[in-house]
Amino acid sequence: MGTVYLVGAGPGDPDLITRKGARLLKVAGAVVHDALVSPKLLDEVSVGAELHDVGRRAGTKRLEQSQVNELLIELAASHEVVVRLKGGDPFVFGRGGEEAIALKAAGVSFEVVPGVTSGVAVPAYAGIPLTHRGIASSVTFLTGHQVTSPIAAGSERTAWLIGDGTIVVFMGLLRVDAIARGLVERGLSPETPAALIESGTYPSQRTVTGTLADIGDRLRGIEVSGPALIVVGEVVALRDRIRWFQEEGGRPG
Numbered sequence: 001m002g003t004v005y006l007v008g009a010g011p012g013d014p015d016l017i018t019r020k021g022a023r024l025l026k027v028a029g030a031v032v033h034d035a036l037v038s039p040k041l042l043d044e045v046s047v048g049a050e051l052h053d054v055g056r057r058a059g060t061k062r063l064e065q066s067q068v069n070e071l072l073i074e075l076a077a078s079h080e081v082v083v084r085l086k087g088g089d090p091f092v093f094g095r096g097g098e099e100a101i102a103l104k105a106a107g108v109s110f111e112v113v114p115g116v117t118s119g120v121a122v123p124a125y126a127g128i129p130l131t132h133r134g135i136a137s138s139v140t141f142l143t144g145h146q147v148t149s150p151i152a153a154g155s156e157r158t159a160w161l162i163g164d165g166t167i168v169v170f171m172g173l174l175r176v177d178a179i180a181r182g183l184v185e186r187g188l189s190p191e192t193p194a195a196l197i198e199s200g201t202y203p204s205q206r207t208v209t210g211t212l213a214d215i216g217d218r219l220r221g222i223e224v225s226g227p228a229l230i231v232v233g234e235v236v237a238l239r240d241r242i243r244w245f246q247e248e249g250g251r252p253g
């Protein structure tokens, strides 16, 4: 029996994988990867290794989670090192926990190799600090679904609206209007700055900024095809002073 490594690939820029993750990629006998993993990282896999693409893209389902779990268990029986390469960090909206539980139940040894989550790296590449002294002192990661589902009575209403905190919404691209409306319904000012960042950390990164009141309109007519994060909070306004990554064409200089 080999070991399965649940490795975070980072958000896109292939240099943002950890040293441990990069080392494991080179020695793995089998690599099972998601859609959001940089193709450049897959070039690092050794020539003889098995590559399994089990990526889920918006609207398509290639393998059920239970099938991915089974595949990992099966591969561990014939390979010393199996890498399960996941976009960002495996334990941030990455279902890495489910895979770890399945591996443990099957008696397969595993390790988690954390990655740089897009929730942190993508705003950073857009010049948006998630916390900033005097402006924001907490961060909440949410999925688009959490913001657009009907408001339940009681404490759930504002459980994640923490003071002056920044909100990062994953998987919200197809529902930007509904998310902005949902946040206003839950108590945020319509004037709160908001940004949508597409394909963060890739040379094709693109950022659209506005407020909760107009971000939907600002995106109208713009085709967004890459993965995207929505960042909401006063810190978004700092982008004008901090932006450093040259979008649509790579790094400055």
Ligand SMILES: C[S@@+](CC[C@H](N)C(=O)[O-])C[C@H]1O[C@@H](n2cnc3c(N)ncnc32)[C@H](O)[C@@H]1O
Residues within 6 Å of the ligand: 011, 012, 036, 086, 087, 088, 089, 090, 091, 092, 093, 094, 116, 117, 118, 119, 122, 169, 170, 171, 172, 197, 198, 199, 200, 201, 202, 227, 228, 229
């Ligand atoms: C299934 S979640 C996986 C998150 C991942 N585990 C992480 O830690 O970044 C996929 C969502 O992450 C966000 N995402 C991942 N990579 C991104 C990128 N390069 N740019 C913008 N958003 C990204 C998008 O919201 C996308 O829909």
